[in-house]
Amino acid sequence: MEGSSGGGERRFDPKGSVDPKILSLKLKRRHRYGSGRHIKSFSRKGRYIKYRLAKNTSDIALGATLRAAAIHQKRRREKYKNKNLALYIEKEDLREKIREKKISSYILFVVDTSGSMGALRRMELAKGAIRSLLVDAYQKRNRVGMIVFRKDSADLILPFTSSVELAEKSLRDVPTGGRTPLSKAFLKAYETFEKELRKNPNIIPIMVFISDFKPNVAIKNDFIKEIYEICEKIHEKGINTIFIDTEPKTFIKLGIGEELAKKFGFKYYKIDEIKLDDLLKEI
Template sequence: GSLRRGMESNLIVFVVDSSGSMAGKDRLQAVTGAVMSMLRDAYQRRDKVAVITVRGSTPELVLPPTGSTEVAMRRLDGAPTGGRTPLGEGLMLAHEVIEREHRKDPTRRALLVALTDGRATGTQGMAGVAKASAVIAQRKLAGCLVIDCEQSRRVRLGLARKLAEQLQAACVTLPEISAESVSGVINTI
């Protein structure tokens, strides 16, 4: 069913791979734009949005769950990009945020949206991704969506699709990663 039907409020947690120089910046910009348009949408007034960036040595909750456009803009503007990709650690952090919000308000539905090519180059590597995915899939506190950001190479690794399978999530490839395409796909869920 659609996440948008009825008046329940949702918690949408973005896990965005902002490692790599250009691509990381583009993805973070797309997520920032999507967050802003979601929070401005009066229909979703009661929704909360959070953003976790996966880059460098550890993931960071750059935007703790909020319904405020002002807070979102301030926190997301100029968040750092580049470096390694601690993806498993980022997914675990998302899980902790979702758990915490669930305890506060069990009626709020959660959606975890991961923008990633599925590769993990942080200390826990791919094993960390598998472990985190198993925990999230088991707890069933969130619907999950993977937005596959793999740069089209000749040989596709298909790791984002594998991550989606582990999370029991939908996996989509967007023709381009932009604020419009990201918010558009979330609205169809």
């Protein structure tokens, strides 16, 4: 999965694999710290691991509160008129529980299978990259889904699942050919995550978008305008987005993927120029 070049630089293997650390990006959504990790919970769910000064009284750590109050009992008995209380507790004694729970990443692969991807081994490279990332997702017990787009539609061929086998089968069976409905693909991906986030707002949403970013089909009229409007929604939703651009180096280069990534802060990689050292900077 890793190769080397003259300057000791670790590069993506163009035969069809990519270092899974591509997914180790700085996550946008608040309180989400990593794939399949234990994080501090801001609710009453999860395992109690420690305590802190109480900001609210919905989940009090009783033992810690009593210990904090114990050292002040002599002074408080002298202070208060009611001498019959067994224990004097003040607001400054209150401690609340800090809980820990596990969250998972939901990784949605959005794969361009149009005719332009079928040329120059681009589809082969894309499938190799996805297979490598699927292995990483399986090891971290993350869930994966897949959208493919070609001709006039973008279809969710694999709803989110923990089965890497299903994902690999879906990848093997996708046909190629036809036009590139890029705006429909972005819209389908946005709607898919919006639905999941309504059901479970604590997931880490990661979109891996693999395309040459050469649209030629619109939802209504102007596909460029549509793409920018939908990407704005993706950005506002806090969906962590990674572009893997398969556009070849030619004299006629649109560069839409790179332009979108710069405008909305998405992570961007050329499929044949991915450097492991660059990816590690995102950890």
